[in-house]
Amino acid sequence: xxxxxxxxxLKYRDVGVSFGGVHAxxxxxxxxxxxxxxxxxxxxxxxxxxxxxVTTGVVAPTTGTVMLDGVALSGKRQHQIARMGVARTYQxxxxxxxxxxxxxxxxxxxxxxxxxxxxxxxxLPAVRRARIELEEHARYLLSRVGVPRDQWTTAANVLPYGSxxxxxxxxxxxxxxxxxxxxxxxxxxxxxxxxxxxxxxRSIAEEGVAVLLxxxxxxxxxxxxxxxxxxxxxxxxxxxxxxxxSRDPAVVEAYLGSEASL
Amino acid sequence: MPALVHFYALHSKLxxxxxxxxxxxxxxxxxxxxxxxxxxxxxxxxxxxxVASLLSISRGWPLVVTTLIGAxxxxxxxxxxxxxxxxxxGVFLAIATIGFGEIALIVENNLSIxxxxxxxxQIPNETTTWKIYLVLAIxxxxxxxxxxxxxxxxxxxxxxxxxxAASFGIDPSRVKFWTFVGSAxxxxxxxxxxxxxxxxxxxxxxxxxxxxxxxxYCVIGGVASPWGAMIGAALxxxxxxxxxxxxxxxxxxxxxxxxxxxxxxxxGIAGLWSSDRRAPRLASAETPTEVPAIGEQ
Numbered sequence: 001x002x003x004x005x006x007x008x009x010l011k012y013r014d015v016g017v018s019f020g021g022v023h024a025x026x027x028x029x030x031x032x033x034x035x036x037x038x039x040x041x042x043x044x045x046x047x048x049x050x051x052x053x054v055t056t057g058v059v060a061p062t063t064g065t066v067m068l069d070g071v072a073l074s075g076k077r078q079h080q081i082a083r084m085g086v087a088r089t090y091q092x093x094x095x096x097x098x099x100x101x102x103x104x105x106x107x108x109x110x111x112x113x114x115x116x117x118x119x120x121x122x123x124l125p126a127v128r129r130a131r132i133e134l135e136e137h138a139r140y141l142l143s144r145v146g147v148p149r150d151q152w153t154t155a156a157n158v159l160p161y162g163s164x165x166x167x168x169x170x171x172x173x174x175x176x177x178x179x180x181x182x183x184x185x186x187x188x189x190x191x192x193x194x195x196x197x198x199x200x201x202r203s204i205a206e207e208g209v210a211v212l213l214x215x216x217x218x219x220x221x222x223x224x225x226x227x228x229x230x231x232x233x234x235x236x237x238x239x240x241x242x243x244x245x246s247r248d249p250a251v252v253e254a255y256l257g258s259e260a261s262l
Numbered sequence: 263m264p265a266l267v268h269f270y271a272l273h274s275k276l277x278x279x280x281x282x283x284x285x286x287x288x289x290x291x292x293x294x295x296x297x298x299x300x301x302x303x304x305x306x307x308x309x310x311x312x313v314a315s316l317l318s319i320s321r322g323w324p325l326v327v328t329t330l331i332g333a334x335x336x337x338x339x340x341x342x343x344x345x346x347x348x349x350x351x352g353v354f355l356a357i358a359t360i361g362f363g364e365i366a367l368i369v370e371n372n373l374s375i376x377x378x379x380x381x382x383x384q385i386p387n388e389t390t391t392w393k394i395y396l397v398l399a400i401x402x403x404x405x406x407x408x409x410x411x412x413x414x415x416x417x418x419x420x421x422x423x424x425x426x427a428a429s430f431g432i433d434p435s436r437v438k439f440w441t442f443v444g445s446a447x448x449x450x451x452x453x454x455x456x457x458x459x460x461x462x463x464x465x466x467x468x469x470x471x472x473x474x475x476x477x478x479y480c481v482i483g484g485v486a487s488p489w490g491a492m493i494g495a496a497l498x499x500x501x502x503x504x505x506x507x508x509x510x511x512x513x514x515x516x517x518x519x520x521x522x523x524x525x526x527x528x529x530g531i532a533g534l535w536s537s538d539r540r541a542p543r544l545a546s547a548e549t550p551t552e553v554p555a556i557g558e559q
């Protein structure tokens with residue numbers, strides 16, 4: 001698999017989170033490697049979003065650690081973890097509402113901006129060129145994720161729902177992330193949209209990004225993921241390839257009910 | 263031309279007042295742009311006014327030096343209280359900064375060096391119209407370019423969604439701290455200019471009512487817009503003069519205007535422009551031409 005960003009590994013080791021005696025996560029361990037898409041599935045309340053929040057520094061783990069290429073993320077603050085190259089999208093969309101689509105993507109690129117702050121005050125041509133490059137990159141990302149061109153200068157809060165979801169991904173990609181955490185990106189999408197999302201997720205991984213995909217859409221998880229981890233009541237009950245996991249009786253029992261099959 | 267000279271001679275005091283109020287409005291707009299409501303700008307203006315005036319009186323230093331020292335003093339005090347206070351959110355930050363303003367008043371009322379409740383008089387009258395508007399032009403330029411820098415983007419992102427900003431590598435507490443300190447410094451410049459305009463300052467000049475005036479400039483202008491803040495300051499400074507014939511009731515006009523803006527144009531005057539007509543932030547929208555080889559513009 002093509003990898004232009006070296007080998008990044010996100011490791012969860014014995015990660016546990018409890019909120020006042022309620023165990024949201026219990027001793028969760030698995031890896032996400034660059035070039036791979038790892039699906040994280042489980043019923044509502046299983047702790048999937050909590051795991052993303054632990055990774056990004058929103059929630060501190062009660063036990064265990066999250067390591068990015070040997071560096072512990074736990075204890076670092078949200079913006080520090082982001083600067084290390086961990087990008088996320090939000091399940092409940094959190095765009096910058098009154099900024100346009102393209103402006104949202106530019107904020108996403110904060111980590112990789114190199115133009116000196118003082119340059120803008122003295123009209124440094126290099127700063128202007130850097131800004132133009134930044135905007136070109138933002139336009140490229142918007143077309144890549146499929147936000148229609150006529151919506152690029154529309155405020156995020158009045159964009160159609162599907163475009164908002166795509167914009168979330170474009171904004172995260174603008175960071176040139178090493179790790180991308182996608183929190184239910186297919187929510188509310190129709191099958192055609194989901195199919196193009198699947199191709200997008202694969203192409204992101206093939207660029208060498210380690211992708212963690214939290215998703216309820218089973219066909220998408222089965223098609224897009226190299227491996228799948230299954231959470232139930234905060235515990236990792238199975239992990240493996242999509243076909244292994246879908247045959248695991250514990251998964252079928254816990255996640256789908258004993259009647260259903262994948 | 264003679265008409266203009268005549269107009270200036272008649273209204274020079276008001277023209278100066280508008281400029282100083284606009285600088286105060288800009289100072290508050292910096293924190294508002296980052297989405298937090300800190301209400302200590304009048305107090306910071308007062309601190310700088312006392313520092314600058316005392317230096318002018320005792321040392322006879324020129325306005326530019328005393329104003330810069332005064333503003334630096336205000337920024338320093340801003341940094342001291344900013345460290346704990348900018349961690350607060352929303353109404354708690356507003357209350358804490360109002361509290362700080364009250365403390366500053368009490369101190370100014372009781373120190374002998376500030377002249378107590380009688381204040382300081384015989385401050386050299388060094389502020390002139392061109393100096394005020396030069397400062398305003400420099401600040402206008404600063405705010406205009408600031409939007410284009412990484413810092414400017416970070417400020418806007420924190421205003422829009424603090425949490426999301428943090429997940430893209432922006433440190434919201436750093437943004438809030440530095441906008442608070444910068445806001446204190448700008449308020450300090452306004453305070454010093456005010457002191458050297460009016461010969462005389464007293465603690466009452468920097469009280470809550472002045473803070474409310476500054477807030478009203480920004481609300482009428484459009485909360486997060488520096489241009490709006492300046493327009494709001496001009497409007498609210500002029501209105502009482504225009505409605506002089508109402509005698510004791512003329513301040514009512516300000517209240518009516520504020521009510522009208524909040525009800526009919528909650529985005530303020532700046533919000534009356536539609537979003538695609540606002541100042542362009544994108545380089546490509548600024549000029550349709552290609553990048554010039556040497557320099558910009």
